[in-house]
Every structure is written in C-alpha cells, then in structure tokens.
Amino acid sequence: xxxxxxxxxxxLTSLFFWGACAPTLTPTLPPSPASQEKLNQTEDKxxxxxxxxxxxxxxLAAKEATIQVLQEEIQDKQNKIEELEKALxxxxxxxxxxxxxPESTPTPTPPPPSQRIIEDLTYIKIFESVYSDDADPQSxxxxxxxxxxxxxxxxxxxxxxxxxxxxxxxxxxxxxxxxDHEKMKSVYQQQITVDHSPTFSEMFGKYIRIPFENIxxxxxxxxxxxxxxxxxxTSEQGSFQDLCDLVRLxxxx
Numbered sequence: 001x002x003x004x005x006x007x008x009x010x011x012l013t014s015l016f017f018w019g020a021c022a023p024t025l026t027p028t029l030p031p032s033p034a035s036q037e038k039l040n041q042t043e044d045k046x047x048x049x050x051x052x053x054x055x056x057x058x059x060l061a062a063k064e065a066t067i068q069v070l071q072e073e074i075q076d077k078q079n080k081i082e083e084l085e086k087a088l089x090x091x092x093x094x095x096x097x098x099x100x101x102p103e104s105t106p107t108p109t110p111p112p113p114s115q116r117i118i119e120d121l122t123y124i125k126i127f128e129s130v131y132s133d134d135a136d137p138q139s140x141x142x143x144x145x146x147x148x149x150x151x152x153x154x155x156x157x158x159x160x161x162x163x164x165x166x167x168x169x170x171x172x173x174x175x176x177x178x179x180d181h182e183k184m185k186s187v188y189q190q191q192i193t194v195d196h197s198p199t200f201s202e203m204f205g206k207y208i209r210i211p212f213e214n215i216x217x218x219x220x221x222x223x224x225x226x227x228x229x230x231x232x233x234t235s236e237q238g239s240f241q242d243l244c245d246l247v248r249l250x251x252x253x
Contacts, residue, residue: 058175076127077204080147083155084200116161117236120150124240126230128247131205138251141212143205146230148197159196164233165208166191169215171222171249178225179245187222187249188215217249224248 125147130139144167148156170184177183190210198207217226229243 076125076147077145080155080203118148118156118158118161118163118234121148121156121234121237121240122151122153123149124230124232124242125149126228126242126244128228128244129205130248131209139212139248140251142210142215142228142247144208144210144228144230145198145203145205146207146232157197162193162195162235164191164193166231166233167208167210168229168231169217169247169249170227170229171217172226173222175223175225178223178227181227184227185222187217187226190214212250215249219250222249224250224252 127145127147129143129145131141131143132138133140146165148158150156167188167190168186169188170181171187172178172180172184188210192208194208225246226249227243227245228247229241232240234240
C-alpha cells in the first residue's frame with residue numbers, strides 16, 4: 001500500500017512538471033484584410049521604386065552617350081576652326097610682287113549653274129545640336145552644320161553652287177532602341193536648297209535650323225531622342241549622305 005502511494009505521488013509530480021515546462025502552442029491566424037492590403041501596398045511601392053531606379057539608370061546611360069557625342073563634335077569643330085584659321089592666314093599673308101607687268105588674260109566665263117561642281121567633293125559630315133532664340137534656356141529647335149571634305153579628308157568650301165539637302169528625322173519607341181536603326185520610324189522630312197558651305201558666322205548652329213514646332217513628334221509615341229539623316233544631292237556629282245544618333249526630337253520638359 002505504501003509502495004503504491006509513493007508511485008502515485010511520483011506520477012502526479014511528473015505530470016505536473018511536464019505540464020509546466022511544455023511550450024504553449026498558439027494557433028497561427030491568417031493576416032487580417034487590413035494587414036494584407038497594407039502589405040500589398042508596400043510591395044507595390046517597392047516595385048514602383050525599382051522601376052524608377054531602372055528608368056533613371058537607362059536615362060543616365062543615354063545622357064552619358066550624349067555627352068560623349070557632344071565632346072566628339074566639339075573636337076571636330078575645334079579642328080574645323082584651326083583649318084579655317086590656317087586658310088585665313090595663308091590668304092592674308094603678303095604675296096611676292098613682281099616688277100614684270102603680267103600679260104592680260106581674258107576672264108573665263110563661269111559655267112551655268114547646272115554645270116557647276118564642288119571640286120573633289122568626296123564625303124560630308126553633319127554636326128547636330130539644339131538652339132534657343134531667346135533668353136529662355138529651353139531649346140527651340142535643331143541646328144544642323146554640314147562639313148564638306150575632299151579625297152584627302154581636307155575641309156573644303158564652295159559658293160554659288162546650288163545643292164539639295166534632304167533632312168530626315170526618325171523616332172524610336174524606347175530609348176534603348178536609339179542605336180538600332182532597324183527599329184527607327186520616319187517622323188519628319190524636309191528638303192531645302194543651299195548654294196554655299198557654312199560661312200564663319202553661320203557655324204555653330206546658324207547654317208540650317210529646324211524648329212521643334214515644325215517637327216511635331218508625338219511624345220506619347222516616341223522617346224525624346226532619335227536619328228537624323230542628311231542627303232546632299234548635286235547636279236553633277238551624285239549624292240552624299242551622313243547620319244547622327246541621339247538627336248533631340250522635342251524640347252525637354
């Protein structure tokens with residue numbers, strides 16, 4: 001009897017101890033509708049921020065590419081200035097005078113305009129920028145310079161020789177396609193006639209200008225940068241062509 005009593009006491013003590021030490025299990029409840037909505041809103045905000053970061057990274061890459069192009073254009077124009085200064089210096093240097101009276105020669109009759117040519121014209125190169133006609137820093141349009149080169153890659157000039165300049169602008173759906181010419185779409189075309197190469201006063205954005213109000217690109221359909229293609233057509237020497245990417249198609253917002 002005593003032994004059974006002791007066993008009973010030990011058994012009750014063990015059960016009491018196990019019940020005190022055992023972890024309390026609580027059921028896992030699903031989140032409330034308000035908590036779930038707040039969680040969904042947080043996830044949406046995170047997704048939007050990630051999209052904004054991606055867009056900014058793409059825009060930064062495009063701006064860096066634009067800076068590189070502009071730096072190359074500046075270097076080319078500096079080279080052009082040096083060539084023009086050299087030509088001006090040669091033109092204004094004193095010439096040797098001769099004591100012998102030169103024989104008079106008849107002045108040749110200039111050929112008719114349809115037969116005039118640009119001597120040794122081999123290729124052209126275009127330089128694109130934007131211009132502003134007022135104090136407002138916002139750009140008003142596209143400025144286009146055209147340089148003419150001979151077979152020795154020397155800059156040449158001409159005047160009184162009409163040539164046709166065809167200007168074509170192309171847009172892209174997204175900025176990442178800017179250098180993929182297979183995806184470009186025509187958004188503007190204009191044809192003009194010029195009879196001389198850029199003079200010194202016309203350089204740097206005053207040779208040919210295209211106002212943005214004439215281009216009228218759909219900003220909801222095309223990104224802000226596109227491609228410009230220029231075709232120079234002569235009456236006797238055929239056509240010459242050049243193009244440039246990352247051309248602004250409408251004013252920055």
